[in-house]
Amino acid sequence: MIPGLRLGRHFAIKRFYPLVVFSSVGVIFLNLFGSGLSGLCVEMKNKNHSAALMLFLLSSAYIISCQLVGREPSQHNGTTTAGTQKRVSAGLPAAKTPDNFMIAFIGDQGPKANALAVLELIKNEGANAVVHSGDFDYEGNPTAWDSRISDILGSDFPYFASVGNHDDESFYISGGYQDLLEARMNRLGITWDGDLGVKSSFRYKGVFFVFTAPGVYGSGHAEYIRDRLAEDNSIWSVSSWHKNMRRMQVGGKSNDTGWGVYEESRQGGAIIATAHEHSYSRTHLLSNCQKQIVASTADTLTLCADSPETLEDEGRTFVFVSGLGGKSIRDQELEGPWWASIYTSNQGANYGALFGIFNYEGREGLAKFYFKSIDGVLPDEFYVKTSVIKLQDWSTR
16 A cells, blocks of 8 residues: 555555656656767677666666655565565564464353353363454453453463453443453553554464454444554454454344455455354455455465555455354354355354464464364364465365
8 A cells, every 4th residue: 555545445556656767767868868878889899888888877767766756676565475565564573473373263152151161162172362252241240251261261361352242331341341351461461552352453472463343332443454454564363353244144143344344354364253143154265355255265265465566456365253152053044155164053053163273283374273163063174374475385184
């Protein structure tokens, strides 16, 4: 994206400026000195010297053109395997994600036995962190909710969350959900930007997390997602919120968030984690969320950030709803060719979590995902690659 200019999407014009100025300077050189150069080349009677002189003058013209547009020659920000570029922040480099770093993704938890069983599943699978996409205990009892998590996973376990519509009344109060989430982050020594769980971002173990609350609290979530993803240079990014757009779930939910949060996350190459509908569903790789355009139906999904250097929209990601955290299980009401996996009461669903194993088996830029129910069923399993770095041709087994 051109600094200070945004025309709809990442519309790239500036990349052509050096070429235009270069051509103009070249024409000026030829007009002013063309005859003199020809005479000089004849006098030198040395083709190699003539070519070297012309190359020097043309190179000088290019350097001048770059300086006129305020750009260093051959400057770029991290070319990806797809030929795109990841915009890099001016801050410290992102830490490397540990091998086999596992994140459990859940939502719509509740306070009863099913919710505890999901937490036990997360513990038994060996997860290193949890992303909870809203709707905590449905009772407005933050202390009891946090205690259940600590009793099973530990008081210092990395448990990250975005606020849901059933959490709003007890989120900002003294001793509320946000206070307890902040206390956990402080115990872990994790710093964050913004309003935690509402419009916030942070890095943990080399993964960049953006948590927003479209349809629950505030506004400007899409712009926040865009800006935070543009400033970060992490290989893996997760964009989480609670509510949905109707076509991004398979139950009875309506259009609550707007498409901006989906599209900005996709263009930033971030995995989109949601909940709200009490079922599990996962899309194919999408090149447009709003129009549900499928880029690939392969079981290995390659994430890609949109490049500000091209006219094309290279952004690719997938969306999932992981809402079987323990509250209830709902039926399937919608379908579409963009869905890769659907797990509702129609398919005999049980409670569970989606697990993502990042830098799988030590292969940087590769992740293995699987949904597992509390009774051991695996209704979905797939791989994810990121094109933010160059990868080998990983085989999936």
